[in-house]
Amino acid sequence: MKLFTPSTWSRTTPPPDPETKLHVAPPNADHAAGAVLWGRGPTERFMYTSSEAHDSDGAGKDQGFHRAHDISRGRVLFPFSADESGDAGAVSPDGSTYVLITCGENNRHPIRLYDVARKSGHAIAETTLEPSASQVATFEATTATFSSEGRLLAVARSDNAVHMYDIRALTKGPLAAFRHEELDAVGSTGYGAVHACWVEGRDRRRVGIVSGGNDGCVRVWDPLIASSDKSQGKVLARTEFDVAYFAMGDMWMGEKPLVLGHCGGGLYVYDHLDADGLPIC
Structure with missing residues (x-):
């Protein structure tokens, strides 16, 4: 309740x-x-x-x-x-x-x-x-989440990847696979992509998948372009430890855009403005 x-x-x-x-x-x-x-x-x-x-x-x-x-x-x-x-x-x-x-x-x-x-x-x-070759013994799905219209499903995985599925054609396998960088973060514990969520523009015409991995980064992926495109995986936040969890706020409701906790015990709150009230580019 x-x-x-x-x-x-x-x-x-x-x-x-x-x-x-x-x-x-x-x-x-x-x-x-x-x-x-x-x-x-x-x-x-x-x-x-x-x-x-x-x-x-x-x-x-x-x-x-x-x-x-x-x-x-x-x-x-x-x-x-x-x-x-x-x-x-x-x-x-x-x-x-x-x-x-x-x-x-x-x-x-x-x-x-x-x-x-x-x-x-x-x-x-x-x-x-299907687990990657390096994750045969410990592979697992960490998070699953639907897009707002309920057609697409994003699955975060312990091999540091996020796969996207169309539930109308689930048996055909993933439409796309997005991967964080190699597991080279300081103090890496190997939890992989621990969380994923969907974000969308104000008009809901543009959607993206945001995920946090044990490269210490929170990244955004565009499901409408090729997963191999160089613009994929833009870093929204970077820490010196694995990402433990993050939450996205609704900027249109005045909420903080991103709160991130890492495996070193730190908690970061991100804003659109700097300490002087100026927009962050």
Whole structure:
């Protein structure tokens, strides 16, 4: 629930009991709660959960439980067909589609597309992430995110790359692949591209993907031009450590354009103006 804004729950549906417990896995599975995502629009009362084994090297390490919960009723609505350990997930802007990325045996990473508006736990499309040769043992998807119109999907990966998919042709593989520079940042811990988000112009005609990698940079990519174009990967911010996380603000709402935290423990806030109030070119 949003604690500091007026309640959005209808008068006919009471808010959830704060003591309601939703099990993301059977009690005897010894799994941790991994990804937890809310639905949107017609599925705003849904919550999607994925589980991971506590012991990443033990028995059942590749197993996961993936469920859709009905929050208004406090129960499991339906399970998803995937049974591997959870990596990442994303909900489309209109709430009708859920993407789940998992990690199973032999380092296999399926991307599955679900029609949650129809309350279906069976995948309607599927493809597989292919790890780079240098990331065979540790490869994973770190973030998945839809563009504002819900057609494109960006997936940030631990091999320092971001892949873009058209969900209408998911089985054909990525439309483009964008890669941060080699992993040469000071104190590099090898988490790769840890986060990605979409940005767009005020008229929404131009879109871009912003990602942070362990080259210490936050970069912007243009999905409308070739991934090999020299203008790709323009640096928005650079630090001396790996990027741990970043957030983009809405400049049209007066928010700071970028907040960045790095693995050295630093937090940077970027502005369009310098200390004298002059525009930064």
